[in-house]
Amino acid sequence: MTRINLTVDGAKVADDVEPRMLLVQYLREKLGKTGTVIGCDTSNCGACTVHLDGTSVKSCNVLAVQADGAEVTTIEGLAQDGELHQVQESFRECHGLQCGFCTPGMIMQSVDLLKNNPNPSEQEIRVGLEGNLCRCTGYHNIVKSVQHAASQGGAQ
Amino acid sequence: MTAVQETPTAEIGKDRRRKEDQRLITGRTRWTDNITLPGMVHLAMVRSPFAHAKITNIETSAALASPNVVRVITGADVADEQGSLPNAWPITPDQKAPAHPPIAVDRVVFAGEIVAVIVARSAAEARDAAELVDIDYEELPAALELKAAAEATPENGGALAHPELGTNKSAFWKFDSAEAGTGGNVDEAIAKAREGGVVLEREYRQQRLIPAFMEPRSTVVDPTGEQITMWAATQIPHILKFLLAAVTGVSEAKIRVIAPDVGGGFGGKLQTTPEEFITFLVARKLGKPVKYTETRSESLMAAHHGRDQWQKLTIAAEKDGTVTGLKVELLADLGSHVSLIGGGVPVLGAFMFNAIYKFPAYQFNCQTVLTNKTWTDAYRGAGRPEATFGIERIMDDLAAELGVDPFELREKNWIKHEEFPFTTVAGLEYDSGNYEAATANAKAMFGYDELRAEQARRRESGDKVQLGIGISTFTEMCGLAPSRVLGSLDYGAGGWEHASVRMLPTGKVEVLTGASAHGQGHETAFSQIVADRLGVAFEDVEVLHGDTQVAHKGLDTYGSRSLVVGGEAIVKAADKVIDKAKVIAAHLLEASEDDVEFSGGRFTVKGTDQGLAMAEIALATFAAHNLPDGVEPSLDSDATFDPVNFNYPHGTHLCAMEVDTETGQVTMRKYAACDDIGNIINPLIVEGQLHGGLVQGIAQALWEEAVYDDAGTLVTGSFVDYLLPTSADTISFDLDHTTSPATTNTLGTKGVGEAGTIASTPAVVNAVVDALRQFGVQDVRMPCTPERVWKAINDARGGEKAETVGAAAPHFDASTGMEGTTDRTTGGHA
Numbered sequence: 001m002t003r004i005n006l007t008v009d010g011a012k013v014a015d016d017v018e019p020r021m022l023l024v025q026y027l028r029e030k031l032g033k034t035g036t037v038i039g040c041d042t043s044n045c046g047a048c049t050v051h052l053d054g055t056s057v058k059s060c061n062v063l064a065v066q067a068d069g070a071e072v073t074t075i076e077g078l079a080q081d082g083e084l085h086q087v088q089e090s091f092r093e094c095h096g097l098q099c100g101f102c103t104p105g106m107i108m109q110s111v112d113l114l115k116n117n118p119n120p121s122e123q124e125i126r127v128g129l130e131g132n133l134c135r136c137t138g139y140h141n142i143v144k145s146v147q148h149a150a151s152q153g154g155a156q
Numbered sequence: 157m158t159a160v161q162e163t164p165t166a167e168i169g170k171d172r173r174r175k176e177d178q179r180l181i182t183g184r185t186r187w188t189d190n191i192t193l194p195g196m197v198h199l200a201m202v203r204s205p206f207a208h209a210k211i212t213n214i215e216t217s218a219a220l221a222s223p224n225v226v227r228v229i230t231g232a233d234v235a236d237e238q239g240s241l242p243n244a245w246p247i248t249p250d251q252k253a254p255a256h257p258p259i260a261v262d263r264v265v266f267a268g269e270i271v272a273v274i275v276a277r278s279a280a281e282a283r284d285a286a287e288l289v290d291i292d293y294e295e296l297p298a299a300l301e302l303k304a305a306a307e308a309t310p311e312n313g314g315a316l317a318h319p320e321l322g323t324n325k326s327a328f329w330k331f332d333s334a335e336a337g338t339g340g341n342v343d344e345a346i347a348k349a350r351e352g353g354v355v356l357e358r359e360y361r362q363q364r365l366i367p368a369f370m371e372p373r374s375t376v377v378d379p380t381g382e383q384i385t386m387w388a389a390t391q392i393p394h395i396l397k398f399l400l401a402a403v404t405g406v407s408e409a410k411i412r413v414i415a416p417d418v419g420g421g422f423g424g425k426l427q428t429t430p431e432e433f434i435t436f437l438v439a440r441k442l443g444k445p446v447k448y449t450e451t452r453s454e455s456l457m458a459a460h461h462g463r464d465q466w467q468k469l470t471i472a473a474e475k476d477g478t479v480t481g482l483k484v485e486l487l488a489d490l491g492s493h494v495s496l497i498g499g500g501v502p503v504l505g506a507f508m509f510n511a512i513y514k515f516p517a518y519q520f521n522c523q524t525v526l527t528n529k530t531w532t533d534a535y536r537g538a539g540r541p542e543a544t545f546g547i548e549r550i551m552d553d554l555a556a557e558l559g560v561d562p563f564e565l566r567e568k569n570w571i572k573h574e575e576f577p578f579t580t581v582a583g584l585e586y587d588s589g590n591y592e593a594a595t596a597n598a599k600a601m602f603g604y605d606e607l608r609a610e611q612a613r614r615r616e617s618g619d620k621v622q623l624g625i626g627i628s629t630f631t632e633m634c635g636l637a638p639s640r641v642l643g644s645l646d647y648g649a650g651g652w653e654h655a656s657v658r659m660l661p662t663g664k665v666e667v668l669t670g671a672s673a674h675g676q677g678h679e680t681a682f683s684q685i686v687a688d689r690l691g692v693a694f695e696d697v698e699v700l701h702g703d704t705q706v707a708h709k710g711l712d713t714y715g716s717r718s719l720v721v722g723g724e725a726i727v728k729a730a731d732k733v734i735d736k737a738k739v740i741a742a743h744l745l746e747a748s749e750d751d752v753e754f755s756g757g758r759f760t761v762k763g764t765d766q767g768l769a770m771a772e773i774a775l776a777t778f779a780a781h782n783l784p785d786g787v788e789p790s791l792d793s794d795a796t797f798d799p800v801n802f803n804y805p806h807g808t809h810l811c812a813m814e815v816d817t818e819t820g821q822v823t824m825r826k827y828a829a830c831d832d833i834g835n836i837i838n839p840l841i842v843e844g845q846l847h848g849g850l851v852q853g854i855a856q857a858l859w860e861e862a863v864y865d866d867a868g869t870l871v872t873g874s875f876v877d878y879l880l881p882t883s884a885d886t887i888s889f890d891l892d893h894t895t896s897p898a899t900t901n902t903l904g905t906k907g908v909g910e911a912g913t914i915a916s917t918p919a920v921v922n923a924v925v926d927a928l929r930q931f932g933v934q935d936v937r938m939p940c941t942p943e944r945v946w947k948a949i950n951d952a953r954g955g956e957k958a959e960t961v962g963a964a965a966p967h968f969d970a971s972t973g974m975e976g977t978t979d980r981t982t983g984g985h986a
Contacts, residue, residue, distance in 0.1 A: 018280075020280075025280075028190075032192075033183075034183070034185065034187070034189075034190035035182070035183015035184065035185060036183065037185075037187060037189075037371070037419075038189075038372070039370050039371070039372065039452065040452035040874070040875045041451045041452050041453055041874070042452065042453075042874045042875050042876050044874070044875035044876060045370065045452070045875055047370060074183065075181075075182065075183035076182065076183040076184075078182075079182055084181070084182070088181040088182065091177070091181050092173055092174070092177040092178070092181055093173060095173070095174065095840045095841070095843070095844045097177060097180055097181065098420075098675035098676070098677070098844055098845075098848060099369075099370065099371070099417075099418065099419045099420040099674055099675030100176070100177075100179075100180030100181075100185065100417065100419070100675065101187070101369075101370040101371040101419030101420060102370050103180050103181060104183050107181060122888070125883070126882075126883040126884045126886075127883075127884050129882070129883040129884075130882045130883060130884040131882075132882075132883075133370065133875065133880050133882060134370065134883075135368060135369055135370050135420050135422070135848070135852075135880065136370075136420055136675050136844075136848045137844060137847055137848050138847035138848045138849075138850055138851030138852075138886060138889075138912075139847075139851070139882075139883040139886050140843075140847040140886075140888050140889055141843075141844055141847060142883065143883065143888060144888075
């Protein structure tokens with residue numbers, strides 16, 4: 001067991017974890033942050049995407065011990081004081097989700113994409129979300145959601 | 157209730173944003189795997205690496221000794237109590253269906269079958285221990301390739317998936333229009349066309365697909381308390397409850413099934429799984445809550461697959477293009493078992509090969525075949541995409557043969573809008589439709605004539621990138637289904653749906669539906685329907701579903717049935733509420749019932765300004781201080797609706813593909829579709845259903861295939877190898893709709909859940925083939941990978957067939973300097 005200290009969605013947490021424990025397992029099993037989900041075991045689907053020190057990562061591809069000392073933001077910590085992040089708002093506005101399973105990862109990746117490129121073209125959005133799979137929407141409305149968020153200043 | 161129909165519709169047709177989204181976009185979700193209960197233990201499955209083998213020994217002691225392992229269970233341990241997984245649709249009385257134990261006992265019949273179960277205090281420890289189970293297998297010949305499996309007999313020494321059955325053939329199912337009295341004799345039509353008309357014979361391949369819902373399947377069973385509660389990532393909580401009882405002998409009244417948030421299904425969660433039965437069994441044995449969540453690799457390997465058919469079509473026509481007959485001969489791969497409705501899936505296509513056309517003679521033959529691969533069952537469209545693909549491909553081929561525009565051929569043969577209702581050669585009555593209108597609309601949206609002109613220019617100039625245009629004018633039968641029809645097809649259940657509408661004292665409304673959503677937006681669309689019907693606010697309607705103790709009755713969600721069957725049950729229950737409320741309203745208003753009208757949520761007395769709102773009646777009913785004599789103090793109402801017919805959405809889909817003739821790369825240029833799904837409740841949700849459906853159908857055409865190696869191992873067993881499309885692979889679509897209201901439900905609606913998937917596959921392949929016909933290419937097998945397209949071009953041109961040896965040269969070899977980069981242009985090593 002290894003001791004780790006980190007900040008998750010604004011709260012300081014500390015735990016003893018097995019060195020092999022993945023960050024996503026830590027979030028779900030130790031912290032009950034079940035908003036972040038696991039969709040595959042080969043880091044293809046991106047459903048588990050969170051922000052690690054402000055950058056999107058697939059949390060199935062990071063060991064919990066690697067997050068020691070870091071700041072993690074999950075889908076549960078994205079809204080501030082009950083106010084949705086613009087990207088969350090835009091996904092609802094543009095029907096960018098159906099079953100909602102890929103949505104946490106898709107939103108976290110979209111936030112990161114807009115941070116790096118506040119006014120992306122359709123193609124830049126499509127390439128920027130390539131690492132996140134969705135089986136429901138055919139991506140059409142996800143692309144629209146990100147475009148909508150960009151038009152509303154979603155990079156903030 | 158004419159008064160209600162006169163009410164201006166405020167909600168229906170509005171693009172309401174979804175009620176369910178707030179939770180989903182903030183991570184406030186309840187997926188089955190999120191559920192943790194006190195004392196809960198976890199399962200891991202030990203699965204067979206062999207497609208077909210005898211189990212000769214299982215050594216579990218090392219696994220048992222592993223930290224925090226509670227128990228190890230083998231098939232032999234529970235052989236007498238585990239039961240056999242159900243087949244709900246034996247398509248013929250003599251269908252051969254092997255027993256289907258959740259844990260294999262002495263023989264495994266596909267790679268991925270469960271052989272032993274580890275119970276441990278954590279999922280990780282269970283998986284660690286699963287590695288320690290030592291199993292001896294004696295390999296048996298595996299029946300793998302579908303055509304070979306169909307031919308195998310004990311005499312010819314072909315591999316049998318289940319040697320005790322003496323054959324791999326499960327059932328033969330036939331429909332013949334002459335025998336059914338719905339049309340002429342197809343063999344006569346074909347013979348006649350061979351004399352003076354045109355006969356086309358084609359064989360198409362429907363490759364094996366994997367539904368690949370994003371949420372891996374998960375089951376939690378809590379046996380503490382009086383009821384045994386199962387949470388499951390399922391589309392069918394009610395059917396699961398019934399079958400758990402039927403198979404295990406536990407009283408149905410002691411079982412509660414909850415489908416909490418379910419992350420997609422697409423037919424893939426229309427199943428009662430070994431994993432569900434095992435979790436149920438272990439929980440009962442231990443008296444403790446048990447959880448099992450599959451990995452993605454397990455999901456791809458052991459959750460059911462779809463499609464997998466060989467389709468032989470023979471079409472007969474006169475020289476002017478009038479089709480005179482269609483004969484279909486299918487081979488359908490069931491995989492290792494006849495699963496819940498696996499045998500029936502191809503039969504769902506039996507009535508659809510004639511599609512939108514007025515064929516005078518039709519015959520459908522289907523042989524289902526057992527093999528040593530993962531079993532197949534429903535995948536989005538289930539039988540209808542296969543049928544639509546076959547007919548729309550051969551209609552394009554026939555047009556090419558006759559040298560006419562594919563639209564001209566279709567128009568010559570399709571049902572004209574003034575001919576509805578129309579009874580088809582397969583015996584179905586299509587209630588409404590307008591193929592001309594949808595086609596005109598789609599062609600305009602697509603820019604059909606301009607793209608044809610561009611295609612001609614590129615052909616003329618010999619552009620290395622050629623353009624192809626693909627057409628699919630589809631219809632489908634959905635809204636499953638009239639119970640009597642299902643009975644006549646030997647299906648094990650009915651096709652009704654149930655709803656309850658409960659009026660709460662505060663004027664809020666609870667709607668219970670047996671149709672359980674997993675992404676379709678039922679909460680939103682059903683709220684819109686009820687808001688209009690009862691004249692209450694959209695926000696005041698709460699839709700409850702997916703828990704057999706809350707919505708106690710239902711037949712669940714599949715076959716594009718939720719709105720057209722489940723929605724109609726809600727309408728009928730709401731109308732009963734109004735009827736009950738009217739009696740009380742008349743009493744309170746001191747008026748005759750005949751003088752009371754209901755409109756916009758208010759009961760008013762004709763010719764006066766007196767009235768009471770629905771919410772006021774609800775409160776007065778709750779208080780029950782002043783009700784008419786003999787009237788019960790409740791407005792709550794139930795309805796169970798059994799449809800009188802299927803439901804027939806249709807549409808015209810057009811696809812333009814660019815094909816690089818040098819590399820075989822195909823790129824989608826444009827996709828336009830005009831669907832007619834009758835009246836639309838929520839256009840936003842409808843578009844979403846179409847987008848997602850389109851991409852699943854396009855993915856069959858271009859990317860997806862479940863591939864097995866010669867030993868029967870699934871080699872596309874992860875998302876690295878099974879090619880789900882990404883946002884970067886796909887394009888945005890142009891959609892529109894025409895409206896021919898259904899005549900068989902109050903709201904005039906038609907199903908849309910499967911439409912996109914059913915329609916899009918042939919449009920894409922037709923486009924690829926259209927680009928290549930000039931080179932003599934007739935067909936490209938799906939998925940149309942660059943390799944296949946390139947080979948089709950070069951084979952058709954008559955060259956390079958056997959010249960690809962060099963590509964198989966070892967990449968990391970001494971002869972290439974271990975660099976993996978060698979010049980193979982001459983076909984060998986540099």
